[in-house]
Amino acid sequence: MLNIYNSLSQSKETFKPIKPGKVSMYVCGITIYDYSHIGHARTFVSFDVIARYLRYSGYDLTFIRNITDIDDKIIARANENKESIHELTARFEKIMHEDFDSLGMIKPDIEPKATESINEIIEIIQTLMDKGFAYQGEDGDIYYHVPKFEDYGKLSKQNLEALQAGERVGVASDKKSPMDFVLWKMAKPEEPSWSSPWGEGRPGWHIECSAMSKKCLGDHFDIHGGGSDLQFPHHENEIAQSEAANGCCFANTWIHTGMVQVDKEKMSKSLNNFFTIREVLALYRSESVRYFMLSSHYRSQLNYSEENLKAADASLERLYLSLRDLDLSNLPEVSTDSDYLAKFKQAMDDDFNTPEAMAVLFELAKEINRAKSTDLERALLLAAELIELGGVLGILQQSPEAFLKSSSSGEDSDDSRIGQLIAERNQARADKNWARADEIRDQLQAEGVVLEDKAGETVWRRE
Known part of the structure; x- marks a missing residue:
């Protein structure tokens, strides 16, 4: 109700x-x-x-x-x-x-x-x-x-x-x-x-x-x-x-x-702490900005700060990472008897309590990560729930790769160049040229690109 x-x-x-x-x-x-x-x-x-x-x-x-x-x-x-x-x-x-x-x-x-x-x-x-x-x-x-x-x-x-x-x-x-x-x-x-x-x-x-x-x-x-x-x-x-x-x-x-x-002060042009949507979107991923807007209850004051925006981006990244490496092309239907769905509705029925609703999304993400290696069918069912409930909040509707490889600044560097550097690094590792491999990792890290070596391959995402 x-x-x-x-x-x-x-x-x-x-x-x-x-x-x-x-x-x-x-x-x-x-x-x-x-x-x-x-x-x-x-x-x-x-x-x-x-x-x-x-x-x-x-x-x-x-x-x-x-x-x-x-x-x-x-x-x-x-x-x-x-x-x-x-x-x-x-x-x-x-x-x-x-x-x-x-x-x-x-x-x-x-x-x-x-x-x-x-x-x-x-x-x-x-x-x-x-x-x-x-x-x-x-x-x-x-x-x-x-x-x-x-x-x-x-x-x-x-x-x-x-x-x-x-x-x-x-x-x-x-x-x-x-x-x-x-x-x-x-x-x-x-x-x-x-x-x-x-x-x-x-x-x-x-x-x-x-x-x-x-x-x-x-x-x-x-x-x-x-x-x-x-x-x-x-x-x-x-x-x-x-x-x-x-x-x-x-x-x-x-x-x-x-x-x-803004940094716990009233937003005002006279205080020189006034930000347009365009200025913010030039610095942060748009979905992360949306996530940030929903991280506090709609009736409460919302404190805009670089720290809080970065925290929102990292939180959304965690949700997308839980969906990575899953085949999301043919997900099962979400059960109406789901405990997670019930918790989500309970939160939203309580005056649209988005922070509590988001907490349910993180519970789902945690269970997906556990189930990935032990019960793929369950992981996919949980992923379907996460995507459906995220959609109610207007988030998690991109593919994980699209979000994780998008730039916080909105200015993506060349993905093909990144791929070439990763291939060069992998060859350097095969040749045991560790210095060159580390140099490439450090170069990409400086550009905000994080490399993850797992299961014999290297995947990447942006910070």
Whole structure:
């Protein structure tokens, strides 16, 4: 039975979908004006695994991850680059997809864009105005009136009076309350705009997700997710907008991922410890980066460091080494009665506990290594389990040779040259020219190539 920590109740709850056997999930995506960073990778790899496990558990999942393609930051960056907003967002959307593909993420079922949901945004805003939850300020902007929504703060547990007292003095004079937030901004010169009943303008950030989720999943759906930094004010404002407009519960379960630290400090451009996904993938194998992202529970903080990335790479290598030297071309079916499968499901049913699930993979790898020399049939059955369960986490889907011979830097040296050097070394050993044999081993070792002599042959892998 699947139990999920719900940020709304601040407790683990037994998951019960609105429609038996079907799950609807909306995850707040990226504002595409720059390269995606490792914080994005952590969040979206986590939700990729959640989606994979829901499907593995037999649910018919509809997974939505939006793209924010109109925003103050996007406008500012396009102006800075002297390019159109479309050119900027199209370029970084392509880069985002390439990065996410490198990390083995399955594409969402629908990937709505804010600019393609303007009609739905206007419709919700008009409903909020009709119901008295929104108003037009003196400058023409449309605001959501926060005090009108009695449940404001129920997700983030923020106190409205305390929030109002803490607001800075410089609040827009045409707001009825300091906490009110913009739903529709009136057009400014040289900015993109759309027609609306209130004049030319563009949407505020928060209303975009309320509109896109409704467009794709309806008024009420099962799971809403995102990084913990979105819990307030973004997700709080989404609840206020959607529940006021639709008159029903917005999302039953709220899932939030923990933040990434760098060497135990907050990741920040100002601290010069900010890493994009591309920068990290230039240094480490992409599957090892994915493994690292899953090595801590999704709700906990994740500490990015060279030491932790190298440890993740070494751990994944151990799993692949257990599969080496086995014929994986025709594996037996995995038994539903497997103790390892039961342990894996128990871990994942406990709020998607990937560290505990990974521990099961290492138990399997240990048993495979034991069985290789004594019971090949059992070794192959265990290998089938390891590959299937690894697939739920999005790992162990390459051939062992492909992974073990891939470079951590992503720049593989010539495999044929390595083969020639190994052949030369073997000849040197046959000629008892130990000095030359050791010289070649040391040369390859310096290039990050590890040689293993066994059963009369030499195999190699990269560190």
